[in-house]
Amino acid sequence: xxxxxxxxxxxxxxxxxxxxxxxxxxxxxxxxxxxxxxxxxxxxxxxxxxxxxxxxxxxxxxxxxxxxxxxxxxxxxxxxxxxxxxxxxxxxxxxxxxxxxxxxxxxxxxxxxxxxxxxxxxxxxxxxxxxxxxxxxxxxxxxxxxxxxxxxxxxxxxxxxxxxxxxxxxxxxxxxxxxxxxxxxxxxxxxxxxxxxx
Amino acid sequence: xxxxxxxxxxxxxxxxxxxxxxxxxxxxxxxxxxxxxxxxxxxxxxxxxxxxxxxxxxxxxxxxxxxxxxxxxxxxxxxxxxxxxxxxxxxxxxxxxxxxxxxxxxxxxxxxxxxxxxxxxxxxxxxxxxxxxxxxxxxxxxxxxxxxxxxxxxxxxxxxxxxxxxxxxxxxxxxxxxxxxxxxxxxxxxxxxxxxxxxxxxxxxxxxxxxxxxxxxxxxxxxxxxxxxxxxxxxxxxxxxxxxxx
Numbered sequence: 239x240x241x242x243x244x245x246x247x248x249x250x251x252x253x254x255x256x257x258x259x260x261x262x263x264x265x266x267x268x269x270x271x272x273x274x275x276x277x278x279x280x281x282x283x284x285x286x287x288x289x290x291x292x293x294x295x296x297x298x299x300x301x302x303x304x305x306x307x308x309x310x311x312x313x314x315x316x317x318x319x320x321x322x323x324x325x326x327x328x329x330x331x332x333x334x335x336x337x338x339x340x341x342x343x344x345x346x347x348x349x350x351x352x353x354x355x356x357x358x359x360x361x362x363x364x365x366x367x368x369x370x371x372x373x374x375x376x377x378x379x380x381x382x383x384x385x386x387x388x389x390x391x392x393x394x395x396x397x398x399x400x401x402x403x404x405x406x407x408x409x410x411x412x413x414x415x416x417x418x419x420x421x422x423x424x425x426x427x428x429x430x431x432x433x434x435x436x
Numbered sequence: 437x438x439x440x441x442x443x444x445x446x447x448x449x450x451x452x453x454x455x456x457x458x459x460x461x462x463x464x465x466x467x468x469x470x471x472x473x474x475x476x477x478x479x480x481x482x483x484x485x486x487x488x489x490x491x492x493x494x495x496x497x498x499x500x501x502x503x504x505x506x507x508x509x510x511x512x513x514x515x516x517x518x519x520x521x522x523x524x525x526x527x528x529x530x531x532x533x534x535x536x537x538x539x540x541x542x543x544x545x546x547x548x549x550x551x552x553x554x555x556x557x558x559x560x561x562x563x564x565x566x567x568x569x570x571x572x573x574x575x576x577x578x579x580x581x582x583x584x585x586x587x588x589x590x591x592x593x594x595x596x597x598x599x600x601x602x603x604x605x606x607x608x609x610x611x612x613x614x615x616x617x618x619x620x621x622x623x624x625x626x627x628x629x630x631x632x633x634x635x636x637x638x639x640x641x642x643x644x645x646x647x648x649x650x651x652x653x654x655x656x657x658x659x660x661x662x663x664x665x666x667x668x669x670x671x672x673x674x675x676x677x678x679x680x681x682x
Contacts, residue, residue, distance in 0.1 A: 251462035254454040261450050265442070283445060290453055298462065336452045338445075346445030400545045401647070 247300040247307065250293070261290065264311055269350070271315050273357040274383055275364055279350040283338035285319055291335060292318040309390040312380060366416040367409075374409045377402055382410070510534040516637025521630050522656055531648070540635065542646040624658055631656040 249256040265286075272285045292314045300310050342350065360383055367378050373395070380391040381402075392402035442450060507526035511519045518538050520531070528544040535542040621639045625632050633648075633656070635641045647659040 248462065251457060253461075254457050257453060257457050258450060261453060262442070265446050265450075283449075287449055287452070290449070291456070294453070294457060294462075336449070336456065338449060341448035341452065342445045346443045349443050350445065398545060400543055404543055 245302075247302075248298040251295070251297045257294065260293075264308065265290075267308060268311065268315060269353055270357065271312060271384060272319070273350075273353045274360040275319055277354060277361060279347055279354060280339035280342065282350055282354065283342045284334060285322060285338070287334065287336040287338035287341075288318045288322065289315045305390050305394050309380070309386050309394050312384050312386065313394050316376065316379070363413070363417070366413045369416065370409055370412060373397075374405050377405055378409045378413065381406060507531070508534070510538060512538055513637075518635045518637075518642070520633040520635070522633070523630050525650060525656070528648075535646075540642055540646060541644070542648055544648040546650050622658065624656065633658060 244250050244256040244260040247260075250260045251257075268289050269282070269286050272282045272289065276282050276285060289311070293311055296314060300307070304310075305313075364379065364383060367375050367383070370378065376395055377391055377397070380386045380394065381388055386394070388402050388406065389399050392399045395402075397405075505523065507522070507524040508531045509521045509523075510531070511521075513519065518535075518540060520535070522531070525546040528546050532542055532544045535544075621641045622633060622635045624634075649657055649659075
């Protein structure tokens with residue numbers, strides 16, 4: 239299959255073959271993206287399914303002139319995780335179209351947990367970022383946590399690269415100070431609502 | 437394509453996703469780019485004119501026989517007023533540094549596509565330039581301004597112009613001051629080919645973040661957050677007439 243076998247991207251919402259190519263290219267990145275934000279393996283499995291479903295639902299809105307696919311996918315992922323955080327805050331139980339945790343068996347669980355272990359430091363950073371104003375936080379998350387370029391993250395969030403650089407500089411100083419504060423041990427159940435705001 | 441082996445979870449999820457798309461395929465309708473819904477607190481403004489003009493204006497000033505001369509001057513009067521004279525839209529970083537030396541935290545950018553046609557205000561009152569252009573209404577005045585303050589190019593002369601909820605533009609005055617910064621925190625005028633920005637001593641702009649850039653027609657503009665919640669203020673220099681541009 240060609241590397242661009244799922245372009246234009248809206249094909250993934252219609253053609254299982256295009257969806258599969260897209261999925262294979264991005265499934266590791268999405269799982270790591272999730273693992274940088276939540277500590278619970280079952281929730282991570284659910285959210286991985288949520289992010290791909292959200293990508294299928296909004297594939298028609300992807301504009302290749304604005305950002306690379308992976309940047310767009312991280313934007314979709316942030317929204318999907320924020321939606322889950324809002325549901326939890328209101329104590330609503332999500333009825334999922336695909337329940338990721340149901341698909342996890344022993345061997346897969348071990349792999350998910352490995353990934354979660356590997357991203358422990360990232361989650362610590364993510365918690366430190368959580369106290370920033372929302373716009374600054376989104377920017378720092380996408381650049382420092384998820385590795386997007388400043389230009390891509392700025393485009394995704396609709397700000398000028400120069401402005402993004404100024405804000406990143408300011409945010410990094412604040413987060414560095416916060417990382418040096420002692421913090422309590424990771425609390426998986428509270429982690430999501432702490433880590434992801436509305 | 438990535439041929440990494442999927443584990444049991446990844447394979448099962450792929451199968452579910454494939455099934456989902458087979459059973460509920462999206463309609464083949466022409467790809468509609470969905471407009472991004474902006475938060476209401478972001479005020480928007482459209483300035484007339486094609487964006488291409490900005491680039492041509494920059495080129496005229498950049499090459500117009502002023503080769504080695506400085507692009508700007510920053511001076512401080514004995515009474516504390518800071519006077520910025522912009523000769524050419526060039527060396528944005530140098531101007532930023534010069535302003536910093538006077539204690540003014542400014543972000544300067546003359547990118548043709550940079551902040552100019554649209555602005556917004558973030559949740560903390562910070563100015564967010566460079567929103568995507570509104571999908572409709574590329575006419576002269578502000579469009580889609582959802583109440584409050586906007587930046588508007590004044591066709592009669594450079595001035596701080598504010599738009600009330602009634603949509604009518606009127607000059608700033610202390611009794612009706614949506615920015616909460618007083619009537620004239622700064623002035624922006626055009627003198628010949630130069631723009632002159634004066635920030636008086638004691639002006640609130642001397643201690644807040646200021647964005648200096650160009651509007652979509654290549655005129656100098658200045659934006660900053662107001663003191664009142666979600667207010668956004670600024671100035672756009674008078675646009676050049678088409679004869680002057682050519």
